Amino acid sequence: MLVLLSACLIFLLVLGLWEAHAHRRVLNTIPVRIHVNGTRGKSSVTRLLSGALREAGLVTCAKTTGTLARFITPAGREYPIYRPAGANVGEQVRIVRTAAGYKPDVLVIECMALQPSYQWMSEKMFVRATHGIITNARPDHLDVMGPEPEDVALALSGMVPRGGKLFTCEREHAGIMQMACDDRGSKFVPTTEADVAAVTPEELAPFPYQEHAENVALVLTVCADLNISRETALRGMYTSPPDVGVLKEYQINYFGRRLFFVNAFAANDPVSTGRIWEGAVAKRPGVMRIALFNCRDDRPDRSFGLGEACLDWTVADLYLLIGSGTHAFSRAAMKHGLDSEKIHYADGKNASQIFETMLSVCGASALIVGMGNIGGPGLELLQMVKNRCAPEQDPTAAIL
Numbered sequence: 001m002l003v004l005l006s007a008c009l010i011f012l013l014v015l016g017l018w019e020a021h022a023h024r025r026v027l028n029t030i031p032v033r034i035h036v037n038g039t040r041g042k043s044s045v046t047r048l049l050s051g052a053l054r055e056a057g058l059v060t061c062a063k064t065t066g067t068l069a070r071f072i073t074p075a076g077r078e079y080p081i082y083r084p085a086g087a088n089v090g091e092q093v094r095i096v097r098t099a100a101g102y103k104p105d106v107l108v109i110e111c112m113a114l115q116p117s118y119q120w121m122s123e124k125m126f127v128r129a130t131h132g133i134i135t136n137a138r139p140d141h142l143d144v145m146g147p148e149p150e151d152v153a154l155a156l157s158g159m160v161p162r163g164g165k166l167f168t169c170e171r172e173h174a175g176i177m178q179m180a181c182d183d184r185g186s187k188f189v190p191t192t193e194a195d196v197a198a199v200t201p202e203e204l205a206p207f208p209y210q211e212h213a214e215n216v217a218l219v220l221t222v223c224a225d226l227n228i229s230r231e232t233a234l235r236g237m238y239t240s241p242p243d244v245g246v247l248k249e250y251q252i253n254y255f256g257r258r259l260f261f262v263n264a265f266a267a268n269d270p271v272s273t274g275r276i277w278e279g280a281v282a283k284r285p286g287v288m289r290i291a292l293f294n295c296r297d298d299r300p301d302r303s304f305g306l307g308e309a310c311l312d313w314t315v316a317d318l319y320l321l322i323g324s325g326t327h328a329f330s331r332a333a334m335k336h337g338l339d340s341e342k343i344h345y346a347d348g349k350n351a352s353q354i355f356e357t358m359l360s361v362c363g364a365s366a367l368i369v370g371m372g373n374i375g376g377p378g379l380e381l382l383q384m385v386k387n388r389c390a391p392e393q394d395p396t397a398a399i400l
Contacts (some may be wrong), residue, residue, distance in 0.1 A: 023093055023096065023097075023126070024128075026100045027096060027127075027128055029100050029103070030096070030099065030104055030105075030107045031106070031130075032107070032130050032131065033106075033107050033127055033130050033131070034049065034106065034108045034129060034133065034222070035109060035122075035123055035129035035131070035132050035159055035161065036108065036109065036110045036111060036133045037119065037132070037133065037134050037156050037159050038133070038136050038137070038168075039135070039136050039138040039139075039140050039152065039269055039272075040135060040266075040267060040272045041135040041212065041214070041215050041218075042065070042110050042111070042135055043064045043065060043066030043067070043243045043245075043266075044211070044212070044215050044242070045133060045135055045218055046062055046063075046064045046066075046109075047062070047064060047066075047072075047240045047242060047243060048211075048215060048216065048219045048236075048237045048240055049062075049133075049219045049222060049223075050062035050072055050108045050240065051237050051238075051239055051240025052219055052228060052232070052233035052234075052236035052240075053105075053106050053223075053226075054074065054236055055232050055235050055236025056223075056226075056228040056232050056233070056236065058104075058105040059074045059103065059104045059106070060074055060104055060106045060107075060108065061073065061074060061098075061099035061102055061104045061107050061108070062107070062108040063081070063092075063095045063099070063107075063108075063109045063110060064243065065110050065112045066243040066244070066266075067244040067245035067266065067374050067379065068080065068243075068244055069083070069112075071095065071098060071099075073102065074102050074104060076239075076240075078241070081095075089113045089118050089122050089126065092112070092122060092126040092127060093126055095109060096109075096126065096127070109127060111123075111127075111159055114141055114145065115144060116144075116145060116154070116155040116158050117158075119156065120158035120159065122159060123159035123161060124162075127159075128161070128162075129159075129161040130161065130164045131161070131165050131166075131222065132160055132161045133167045133218065133222065134156050134166065134168040134177060135168070135169055135215070135218060136168070136214070137149070137152045137173045137177075138152070138269040138270075138271045138272060139152060139269055139271065139305065140152070140268060140302065140305075141301075141302075142301050142305070143300075143301040146301075149172075149173070150173055150176065152173075153170070153177065154176055156177075157179075157180035158180075160181055160184055161184065161186055162184040162185060162186065164186045164187075165187045165188075165189055166180075166181050166187070166189065167189045167190075167218060167221055167222050168189075168191065169190075169214045169215075169218045171190070171193070174188075189221060189225065191214070191217050191218045191221045195220070195221060196213050196214050196217045197213075199213040199217050203234060204216065207237075207238065208242075209246045209248040210246075210247045210248060210249070211237075211242075211247075212247075216234075216237065219233065219237065220233055220234075243266070244374075244382075245266035245374045245382075246263070246266070247262075247263060247264055247266070247267065248263050249261070249262045249263075249280070249283075250262075250385050250386060251389065252385065252388050252389060254359065254388060256364065257359060257362060257363075257364060257366075258364065258365045258366075259362060259365070259367075259368060260280075260284050260366070260367045260368070261368045261369075261370065261385045262276070262367070262368070263370055263382055263385075264276040264277070264280070264371050265294060265371060265372065265373060265379075265382065266374055267371065268371065268372055268373055269302075270305050270306055270309035273306060273309070273371050274309060274310075274312065274313050276369065276371075277291065277310075277314070277369055277371070278314060280367060281314045281367065287366055287367050288318070288362060288363050288365065288366040289314070289315075289316045289317045289318075289366070289367050289369075290317065290318045290358070290361065290362065290366055290367065290368045290369070291310060291316035291318070291319050291320070291369055291371065292320045292321075292322065292358075292368055292370045293306060293310075293319065293320070293321050293322070293326075293329055293371050293372040294322050294323040294370065294372040294373045294374070294375075294376060294378040295321060295322070295323040295324060295325050295326045295328065295329050295347070295372055295373070296323055296324060296325055296372075296373050296375060296376060297324040297325030298325075299373065300328040302372070303325060303326070303328035303332070304329070305332075306329060306332075306372060307328065307331070307332030307333040307338075308332045308335075310333060310338075311336045311337055311338060318342055318344055319333065319338070320346060320357070320358070320361065320368075321343060321344070321345050321346065321347055322346045322347060322349065322354050322378075322381075323372070323377060323378070324347060324348065324376065325347075326347040330345075344357070344361060349377070350380070351377050351381040351383075351384050352384070354377055354381050355385075370382070
């Protein structure tokens, strides 16, 4: 019995080594591999960068997690990623093999790992990037990558490539990423405040949604390293289809009520969410302000963090809580001084019921900003809002 067990273990070890070697050979057929990580903006940067690379004539495959996981072909067509056993970092092997079939010049692949050890594994075992990107390091998923904000930067730095280049817009914790680059013999390439300021309003105007200057500047920095001109890169970014959860405002005229619904579900850390809320409020003065938070009972730390932070923002007229586990948000918010009379609970309701609740509390005109999470009822509510969007809406209207 012991001999049989030993033989099985040896067989599994040999099989694992053979699969690792086979995967390495497949990786080596793709000259440029770009691994994208960060707290916010990973999916946007992945899509913008793949569009810029396609415009430059490079055969480019991309994989984004985003709101809905998608594989993007060199022709720009998107296909859903089949996950029979749920999301697993091991799917990166399957994505690499699929991409290799197109004989690409470049693969842009979004890091899907949260656990620090898995982030390291995703880079070391599955991607082995020539170029790494960390969009930023903000306080989110602190239960996994925390407890402190600098721990998030340390976790994200686990996917810094060895002997490659790392690009980032992060400034507060840039020293941690520089340290990781020094340790792994990689070049640290920051996108500076001056680079972000150089992205003009005229360059942002053609986007049919609200794109962040930081994301555009970061992609332009990577493209410059790959000898792609600014003009070419911008043309490609303009034509790249955005993620379903992209930041955008929708106007609804509904039986005498006028609603301005801002989709900010994808921005679920306090820093990013606060910026979007303030920008939306500044754009729509004089209307009722409704802060809609979609909570998840498996993300209590996120709900608690947003509940604490929202008291530092411009005060809303009403706080509408949907999803599950809303008590984490309300407890944190009331503990820090939020009037309980301003909280309206719609947890456990479906999208239609939530939409009716919105109408019942909004009055004649209201600004509603959806935040927290896009999962659960968030995506369904967003689709319902889109279906009721005013036909005369200006699709290029900026939020910030």
